[in-house]
Amino acid sequence: MSLIILSSPNVRRTIAIGRAIGRAAPSGSIIAFRGDLGAGKTTLAKGVAQGLGITEPIISPTFTIIAEYQGRLHLVHIDAYRLLDEDEFVQTGGEELLGLPGSLSLIEWSERIAGILPKETQYITMVVEEDGSRIIMIEGDWIENIDWRRFVIPRFLDLEHASALIKRFQDDCTFD
Template sequence: MCIIHKVVYFVKVNIKSKSSEETEALGEKIGRLLKKGDIILLTGDLGAGKTVFAKGIGRGMGINDYITSPTFMLVNEHTGKIPLYHFDVYRIADYSELYDIGYEEYFYGDGVCVIEWSEKIEPLLPKDNLHVFLKMGDAEGERDIEIISNGERYNDILKEMNR
C-alpha cells in the first residue's frame, strides 16, 4: 500500500511599518488580492493597528464605507463587489457566542472575513487563512507586522503581494 502525503508549506513575511498610513497601505495591498471566502485573522494588543489594517483591506477591496472596529456589534457588514465581514470578538466570553449569529454563513459565504482578536475563537477558525500579527514598534507609530499564510491560496496572496 502506498500512502501519499501532500505537504503544504506556509509563507511568512515580516514588515516594519513606520506609520499608520503605511500599515493601512499594506492592508490595502492585500485587500486588492482577496477573493470571496478568504479569511484574514488579525492578532495584536490594544492599539496595535488591527482596525487600521482592516480599513486598508476594505479600501483595497473597493469599499468606500468608513470602517471602524465593530467592538459592540461583533460584526459589521460592508457592501462592495465582494462583501467584507469585519469581526471584532474582543468582548465575547466564549467562542460559542458566535453560534448565535450564524458565523458559518460568514466564514464560508460569499464575502471576505477579517477577524480582530481571532485567537479568542480559535476552535471555530478555518485552518486555511492569512494570519496577521501586529505589534507596536520602538518609535511612535511604528509597527512590526508578521504575516503568515496557512494554505496554498494564502501562499499565493503573499507571493503576489511581494511582486
C-alpha cells in the same frame, strides 16, 4: 503557507499594506488579526476595505460584533473582543458568515475564537515596537501573489524574534 514580515512606521503605511491585501484577497478568504490593543488591527482593516473598493467609513464593530460592507468582495468585519467564548460567537451566527463564496472575512481579536477557525484561515500578527512602528507578520497561502517590494523598508528582524512574536499569539489564550 508563506510568511511575510513587514514594518510599518505610520498609519499611512499600515493602510497601504491593507489596501494591497484587499486587492489580492481571493473570494472566500478568512483573515484573522492577532495583536494587542492599539496594535493597528482596525487601521489595517480600513486599508483592506479600501483595497476592496469600499468607500464608506470602517469602524471596529466592537459592540455590534459583526459589520458588513459591499465592495469587490462582501466584507464581513468581525470584532471578537467582547465575546466571552467561542460559543457566544456561534450564537451570533458569525460562524456561518466565515469563508462564504464572494466574501472576505476579517476577524479582530481572533484569539478569542481560535478554536473554531477553519484550517485555511490566514493570519496577520501585529506588534507595536518601542519606537511606535508596527511589525506586521502575514501568514498565508495567497500572500505570495502580492508585490511586497514597495513596502520593503530597510530594517532587519531576525527570524527567531519573529517566531517568538508569532508563537505568543498562537498559544492558547484564556480570558477571565
